[in-house]
Amino acid sequence: MTAEPQLSSAQTAPAASPLDPALAVATRGLVKSYRRHKALVGLDMSVPRGKVYGFLGPNGSGKTTALRLLTGLLRPDAGTIALFGTPYTWHDRKRLFRVGSLIETPSFYPYLSGAENLLVLSAAGPPTDKSRIGQVLEYVGMGGRSKDAVQTYSLGMKQRLGIAAAMLSDPDLLLLDEPANGLDPGGMVAMRETLRYFTESLGKTVIISSHLLHEVEQLADVVGIIDRGRLLREGDLQQLLADAGRVKVRVPVDQMAQAAAILSTFAPQRPLYGVDRGEQAGMFTVAAAPERAAEINKALADAGIYASGLEPGSDLESVFLELTGTGATVHDRPDDVGHMGGPLAAEQALPSTSETPPRASDSSA
Numbered sequence: 001m002t003a004e005p006q007l008s009s010a011q012t013a014p015a016a017s018p019l020d021p022a023l024a025v026a027t028r029g030l031v032k033s034y035r036r037h038k039a040l041v042g043l044d045m046s047v048p049r050g051k052v053y054g055f056l057g058p059n060g061s062g063k064t065t066a067l068r069l070l071t072g073l074l075r076p077d078a079g080t081i082a083l084f085g086t087p088y089t090w091h092d093r094k095r096l097f098r099v100g101s102l103i104e105t106p107s108f109y110p111y112l113s114g115a116e117n118l119l120v121l122s123a124a125g126p127p128t129d130k131s132r133i134g135q136v137l138e139y140v141g142m143g144g145r146s147k148d149a150v151q152t153y154s155l156g157m158k159q160r161l162g163i164a165a166a167m168l169s170d171p172d173l174l175l176l177d178e179p180a181n182g183l184d185p186g187g188m189v190a191m192r193e194t195l196r197y198f199t200e201s202l203g204k205t206v207i208i209s210s211h212l213l214h215e216v217e218q219l220a221d222v223v224g225i226i227d228r229g230r231l232l233r234e235g236d237l238q239q240l241l242a243d244a245g246r247v248k249v250r251v252p253v254d255q256m257a258q259a260a261a262i263l264s265t266f267a268p269q270r271p272l273y274g275v276d277r278g279e280q281a282g283m284f285t286v287a288a289a290p291e292r293a294a295e296i297n298k299a300l301a302d303a304g305i306y307a308s309g310l311e312p313g314s315d316l317e318s319v320f321l322e323l324t325g326t327g328a329t330v331h332d333r334p335d336d337v338g339h340m341g342g343p344l345a346a347e348q349a350l351p352s353t354s355e356t357p358p359r360a361s362d363s364s365a
Contacts, residue, residue: 021085024049024173024205025070030079032065032229039065041229042079047207047222049084052199054220054237055209056316058324062229063209064104067175070207071101084172097126100171102179106162110151114142114161117150118168125169136164139197141190155182163191167198174198174206180215192219217316227324241314244322245289247296250309253282259305260284266296271322282308285318 018026023046030043039062047053057063068074070081072090081088083095108117115133122128137146140160150158159182166174174195180188192215198204199221210216216223217237224234233240247266251259256276263286264272270287286296290312297310 018046018080018082019085019087020046022049023047023082024084025053025207026082027066027069028080030066030069030081031077032062032069032074033077039229040069040076040079043226043229044231045224045234047205047224049205050199050203051221052195052206052208052219054216054223054316055207055226056213056216056223056320057226061226061324063226064177066226067101067103067177067207067209070175071099071103072096073103097169098172099175100166100169100173101175101177102162102166103175103177105181106158106165108150108158108161111149113147113149114153114164115146117161118165121165122168128169132168132170136167137161139167139194140164141187156184156187159183160187160191163194172204174204176206176208178210179208180210180212188215195219213317213320214315223316225320225323232323233319237316240319241316244314244319245287246312246314246318247286247288247290247293248309248311248313249284249286249293249296249300249307250282251284251300251305251307253277255305256282256284258303259300262299262303262305263296266292266299271325273318273321287318287322290314 018028020026025045025047027043027045030040031038032040043062043066045055045066055063055066065074069076070083072093075090084098086095088095108114109120112120114137118133118136119130122130122133134143134146137143140163142157142160142164145153145157150161153161159179163176163179166176179191183191195206195208196219199206208216208219220237222235223237223240225232249259249263253276256274260272260274263284267287272287273285275281275283288296293310293312297307300307
């Protein structure tokens with residue numbers, strides 16, 4: 001079998017000039033340390049204007065630190081930042097009027113209504129017409145609760161109010177750190193539609209950091225994947241998925257070890273991921289071109305293993321796992337995961353279903 005091409009661990013093309021006016025955000029060589037811990041080690045990211053940029057990484061990879069640097073909440077130890085083609089430093093804080101942000105958990109006065117909280121926030125930024133408050137509340141589906149005290153809001157409603165606050169000054173750039181936290185499915189759909197309107201109709205730019213990879217896959221135009229403070233991959237999402245062919249195949253759980261020996265021959269230089277418990281038990285992800293799905297199915301059948309599911313194509317989660325090599329630590333659907341702590345070797349025995357699955361890292365981004 002011919003070995004599949006490796007995914008590059010770096011950008012596939014030279015980085016554009018940080019002063020390129022087509023970029024909303026550009027960082028070059030960005031470094032930030034907390035005492036001995038290096039949160040960012042030469043971060044180079046390029047965010048095109050008018051797009052949704054998915055900023056992804058495992059816990060502790062430096063995502064929130066990077067967003068804090070972009071909003072002036074932290075100062076870099078080294079490196080440069082450019083906003084809309086112009087160099088930015090913490091001395092230029094008035095330029096942040098063009099930036100709206102939701103970094104971590106939003107805070108509000110609990111005894112004031114949602115509309116009153118936004119009125120207070122509007123006084124701290126550029127002049128904002130009062131009609132804008134009602135407009136952004138409608139954007140996030142909170143118009144009907146705008147006069148109720150925030151202390152009566154659920155977690156998801158507070159999160160929606162936080163997104164509304166980020167949009168209040170009609171910014172050209174929106175930075176959202178885990179914006180889907182606490183949102184129900186309807187809220188997630190509404191957020192997706194709002195951000196699409198923000199970019200496609202208004203020409204704004206959005207950077208969204210999230211662990212919900214399936215949600216990012218539906219929303220983002222461009223993605224940047226970061227780990228240990230460095231950018232691993234950045235580029236057009238659809239091109240990234242096209243370059244990273246995958247075939248998902250489901251086999252009987254009691255035949256997974258035998259199937260692993262066969263499937264590993266289709267991409268011997270690439271990791272093979274399998275799930276042996278939960279709703280996805282028996283599912284393998286093979287790093288092979290989608291057009292080889294029939295060949296994979298035949299190889300299994302010739303060995304007496306009959307697949308109950310075959311899905312050619314690729315998804316962001318598989319690409320993310322391969323680039324970061326973190327398995328269950330970053331899986332965004334833990335209830336569906338059995339043993340997914342890393343690549344399966346062909347000769348490796350699958351663990352007993354009575355074993356405790358790997359624990360996710362509790363470090364923060």
